[in-house]
Amino acid sequence: MTADLLLLQLLTGIALGSIFVLLALGLSLIFGMLTVVNFAHGAFYMVGAYVGVYLYGLTGNFWVSVVAAPLCIAAMGLITERFLIRPLYGRGIDYPLLLTFGLSYIFVEAIRMIFGLAGLPFGTPVGLRGAVNVGVGYFPYYRLFLMAFTAAITLAIWLVVERTRFGLIVRAGARDPEIVRVLGVDISRIRLIVFGIGTGLAGLAGILAAPIQAVTPEMGIPALAEAFVVTVIGGMGSLAGAVVAGLLVGIVVAMTSLFVPAMAKASVFFLMALILLIRPRGLFGQTGLMD
Amino acid sequence: MMAFGQTRKTLDASSTPGVWTPVNAFLKNNKALAAIVFLSIFPFLMPYEALAVKILVFGLYALGFNLLFGYTGMLSFGHAAFLGAGAYGAGMVIVHLRAPFLLAIAGGVSLAALVAVVMGLLSIRTRGIYFSMVTLALSQCIYYLIYNAESWTGGENGLRGINISTVGLLGIQINFLDPILRYYVIFVFVALALWFLARILASPFGAVLEAIRENEKRAAACGYNVASAKLLSFVLSGAFCGLAGALWAVHLSVVPIETVYYLTSGEAVIMCLLGGMGTYFGPFVGAAIYLLFEDVLTLQTSHWQLYLGILFVLCVLFFPRGVWGSLTDWTSRR
Numbered sequence: 368m369t370a371d372l373l374l375l376q377l378l379t380g381i382a383l384g385s386i387f388v389l390l391a392l393g394l395s396l397i398f399g400m401l402t403v404v405n406f407a408h409g410a411f412y413m414v415g416a417y418v419g420v421y422l423y424g425l426t427g428n429f430w431v432s433v434v435a436a437p438l439c440i441a442a443m444g445l446i447t448e449r450f451l452i453r454p455l456y457g458r459g460i461d462y463p464l465l466l467t468f469g470l471s472y473i474f475v476e477a478i479r480m481i482f483g484l485a486g487l488p489f490g491t492p493v494g495l496r497g498a499v500n501v502g503v504g505y506f507p508y509y510r511l512f513l514m515a516f517t518a519a520i521t522l523a524i525w526l527v528v529e530r531t532r533f534g535l536i537v538r539a540g541a542r543d544p545e546i547v548r549v550l551g552v553d554i555s556r557i558r559l560i561v562f563g564i565g566t567g568l569a570g571l572a573g574i575l576a577a578p579i580q581a582v583t584p585e586m587g588i589p590a591l592a593e594a595f596v597v598t599v600i601g602g603m604g605s606l607a608g609a610v611v612a613g614l615l616v617g618i619v620v621a622m623t624s625l626f627v628p629a630m631a632k633a634s635v636f637f638l639m640a641l642i643l644l645i646r647p648r649g650l651f652g653q654t655g656l657m658d
Numbered sequence: 659m660m661a662f663g664q665t666r667k668t669l670d671a672s673s674t675p676g677v678w679t680p681v682n683a684f685l686k687n688n689k690a691l692a693a694i695v696f697l698s699i700f701p702f703l704m705p706y707e708a709l710a711v712k713i714l715v716f717g718l719y720a721l722g723f724n725l726l727f728g729y730t731g732m733l734s735f736g737h738a739a740f741l742g743a744g745a746y747g748a749g750m751v752i753v754h755l756r757a758p759f760l761l762a763i764a765g766g767v768s769l770a771a772l773v774a775v776v777m778g779l780l781s782i783r784t785r786g787i788y789f790s791m792v793t794l795a796l797s798q799c800i801y802y803l804i805y806n807a808e809s810w811t812g813g814e815n816g817l818r819g820i821n822i823s824t825v826g827l828l829g830i831q832i833n834f835l836d837p838i839l840r841y842y843v844i845f846v847f848v849a850l851a852l853w854f855l856a857r858i859l860a861s862p863f864g865a866v867l868e869a870i871r872e873n874e875k876r877a878a879a880c881g882y883n884v885a886s887a888k889l890l891s892f893v894l895s896g897a898f899c900g901l902a903g904a905l906w907a908v909h910l911s912v913v914p915i916e917t918v919y920y921l922t923s924g925e926a927v928i929m930c931l932l933g934g935m936g937t938y939f940g941p942f943v944g945a946a947i948y949l950l951f952e953d954v955l956t957l958q959t960s961h962w963q964l965y966l967g968i969l970f971v972l973c974v975l976f977f978p979r980g981v982w983g984s985l986t987d988w989t990s991r992r
Contacts, residue, residue, distance in 0.1 A: 404787045454975060460787055461733050465931060466974045468924065472967030480961050588920055592798045595791040603788060629806050636799030640780055643792065647783040 371503040376625045377618060378501065382510035384617020385517035386576045390594035391601060391609035392524060393568030399541040399604035400561040402460060403452060407467035408569050409591030410474035413584065415440045415570025416577040417478055420489045429492035432574050433516075440570025441563040448562035453555065471587070478584045486583035495578075509578055516575065520568075521610055528606060537561060541604060589632075596639045602652025612650060678989035685986075689938045690856035694849045697942075707837035709953055711844060713946045715906045716929065718848050720941030721855060722898025723926035728936030729859065730891040731871030732782075733790045736797030737926045739777060740896040742804060742918030743770040744903025749817040749913045750810060759825045759834075763847065763904045770900020771893055773800065778892035782885060785874075794920065801918045817913040834908075844905050851898055858894065859938070867891050871936075899926075928970055934983025943982040 390412060397405050405411075419436035423429055447470065455462040490496075491509045498505040528534035540547045540557055548554045572590075580586060597616050601608025616635050624631035642649065685692050701710040723737045747769030748762040757765070777800075781792045804811045811817050825832045825843050834840050858864050866887050869877040878884045907913050916922065925948070933944025951969070955962035977984050 398787075402787075404790065451971070451975070458978070461790075462974060462978065464733070464787060464790060465927065466971055468927065469967050469970035469974060472963050472970065476961050476964035476967060480964070589798075592795055592920065596795045599784075599788065599791055599795065630802075633799055633802035633806070636795050636802070639792070639795050640799070643780055643783060 372625075374503040375501075375506060376621050378506055378514075379510065380618035380621030381614055382513050382579075382617070383620055384614040385513050386572050386590075387593060387597045387616050388517055388521060388610050388613030389568050389572035389575070390590060391597040391613050392521065392606060393565035393572070394594050394598050395601070395604055395606060395609045396524075396537075396561055396568070397565035398598070400537055401448075401452070401463070401558050403463040403467070403562075405467050405562075405565065406464055406591070407447070407470040407474065408566075408594060409587030409589075410471035411440050411444065411566045411569035411587075412573040412576070412590050413587035414443070414474055414478060415573025416580075416582045416586065417482060417487065417573075418570070419574030420487045420577050420582055421482075423489070423492065427493070429495065432492075433571070436574040437567040437571040440573070441567030444566025445559060445563040447566070448559050452562070453558075471591075475584050475587070482584070484584065486581055486586075489577050489582050491578045513575055513579075520571070524564075524568075525606065533557075533560075593635060596635050598649075599639055600642045600649055602649030605649070605651035608649055608651030682986070682990055689859075690853045693852050693939050693942070697845060697848065697852075701838060701841045705953075707841055709949065711837075711841050711909055713942070713949050714841065714844055714848055715902050715909065716925070716949060717942035717945040718851055718905070719899050719902035720926050720929035720933065720945050721851070722895045722900075722902060724930045724935060724937075724941045725855065725858070725867075725898065726891055726895035727927070727930055728934075728940070729864070729871060730867045730888060731874075732888065732892070733787070733927070734781075734793040734892075734895075735790045735920075735923050735927065736777065736781075736793030736795075736800075737895075737899050738918050738920065738922035739773055739797035739800040740770045740899035741903040741906070741922060741926075742800065742913075743773040743896075744900030745907040745913040745917050746804060746811055746817060746903075747900070748904035749820045749907040752820045752822065752908070753817060754810070759822055759908065760827075762908065763901070766904025766907065767897050767900045770903060771897040774893045774896025774900075775889075778889045778896070782888045782892060794923065797918070797923055798920060801915075801920075804918055805915060812913075812915075814915055816915050816917075817907075818911075820907055820911045820913070822908050822911070840909065844909065847901060847905055851901055855898070856938070863887065863890070928966070930980075931970070931978075932973055932980055934980030934986075937980070937983045937986060940980050940982035944980060947981060 390408065394405060394408050397403055415436050418439050419432035422435055423432045426432075447467075451466055451470070452463050455466060491507075495509040495512050497508050499508050499511065501511075528537060536547060536552055536557055540552070540554055544554050576590075593616065597612045598609060600616065601610075601612030616638065619634055619638050620631055623634040627634075646652070697714065700714070701707050704710040704713070719737070719741055722740070723734070726732050726734055744766040748766030751757045751762040751765035777793065777796045780796060781789055784792050805813055807813070822834050825834045827843065827846065832839055832843055834843060866877065866882050869880070869882065870884055870887060874884055903917065906917070929944035929948045930941050931944065932947050933942065934940030948966070951966060952962060955965060973980065979987060
């Protein structure tokens with residue numbers, strides 16, 4: 368076991384963590400603004416991968432997929448929020464959760480009907496194949512791209528939330544939607560847009576994960592559980608928490624698959640249990656948000 | 659915060675006596691008896707016995723889930739862990755220890771209760787929807803543990819060889835291979851669970867649970883120990899589901915690994931909501947609807963879950979009280 372191997376595995380962990388970061392960012396944005404736990408997040412992720420792979424098959428251009436798939440999923444998200452989730456505001460926090468849970472069944476089954484049960488074969492897209500020497504060994508080019516792309520998206524989200532008027536409203540709305548409404552902001556429009564952005568991020572995570580994971584109708588189920596773990600570790604509704612916890616979970620998975628491969632999948636859940644014992648609100652969770 | 663539950667109490671039932679008033683009053687005062695009598699004739703209403711057994715077992719599973727969700731207001735997405743712990747517990751006692759039937763059931767329930775204590779201690783520290791996410795993640799943890807402990811649990815292939823041919827109950831040897839006798843053996847345990855649940859709900863502790871569901875802070879302010887009541891509710895709920903799991907294992911004679919999977923947790927949520935959360939008999943109605951729906955539709959289409967999803971979404975949007983809940987609401991307004 369050399370230091371080079373450890374560093375390479377660390378990079379693999381960060382690449383894997385990038386997917387978690389994108390998933391958790393979407394989940395956290397939606398939760399912060401709408402207090403909706405989106406149980407269909409894994410399903411949106413899965414549909415994003417399918418749409419992306421399908422478009423890649425049509426056009427042969429991965430960039431088309433990376434742009435168009437998240438937009439399609441965002442559009443699905445907008446329709447979902449407008450017609451299904453909106454009637455449920457004010458009826459208790461568990462109802463949107465249950466609704467999105469039911470929705471995930473519909474999405475999974477619809478994908479099975481259209482694309483079949485077996486899943487789609489998908490390799491690394493042309494232009495992003497091969498490996499590059501990163502000093503400690505050869506590392507897949509695609510995974511470097513994945514990290515850089517996620518970093519750019521995260522930065523963009525952070526800029527929008529922290530530096531724009533829209534972001535100001537989102538942050539204020541997450542804290543006290545009633546006051547924001549009283550101040551004359553159309554909060555239902557903000558909720559709609561935030562849900563669209565959140566699901567769009569899930570779709571983006573889906574198409575970006577497609578080359579490194581199997582594209583199957585069930586791929587969203589472990590992704591949903593892992594995204595939950597990341598948001599619980601990071602602290603619900605916290606964007607910084609989503610980023611830190613996403614990378615942390617990715618690294619823990621990569622390291623355990625190096626040392627104890629049998630426990631690789633279970634390790635994140637043990638990590639979550641540990642964090643919960645020490646900090647029940649997660650690393651960056653705010654007091655009062657959940658009460 | 660806890661907006662669940664019986665906001666429309668059956669107040670007008672006593673003020674304006676109608677056609678349904680005596681029926682409702684009887685059902686309300688003799689919940690367990692009515693349910694047990696109905697379930698004792700249930701196999702003759704079903705197309706085949708195996709379906710009746712399945713509804714019976716999953717009804718119990720949804721019932722255990724409902725104690726936590728419907729009565730205490732805690733939405734768990736990890737109840738597959740308890741069904742699985744009960745099934746694997748009972749199965750492992752039979753396969754590895756060659757122990758008799760009753761010991762296997764006891765082993766399954768104990769293991770499920772133990773898992774519930776551990777999961778409960780970790781998860782009730784969190785509130786609201788956080789709780790749903792944590793229970794989901796912890797149950798996935800149990801799934802991978804069972805998946806990897808291959809020498810004990812059979813791993814991916816499931817636990818095989820849980821063969822029970824006769825069951826000794828009260829000194830009588832009963833042929834467990836006969837489908838109708840098998841139903842009644844399982845029915846005995848479900849009936850005991852139903853009676854026990856009715857006692858729990860009628861007790862002061864049951865009232866505390868509903869108080870927590872309606873307003874947790876107020877319940878705490880009234881001097882009730884909310885944390886321990888929640889934990890006890892969690893463990894009791896886990897034990898009921900564990901009993902369902904143990905019975906399911908001896909009925910199927912294998913434990914498929916899917917028993918502990920996320921989707922099985924979802925099944926409890928779906929059954930409970932379809933039937934009516936926070937109602938005594940609703941979970942059984944929900945289980946019956948779900949499993950009959952599956953039984954009928956799988957003959958027509960391989961995509962029955964699409965229709966299930968649509969049914970569930972419509973139920974959330976328009977009938978949040980479920981079939982049984984809406985029915986009791988309707989009859990009490992007549």
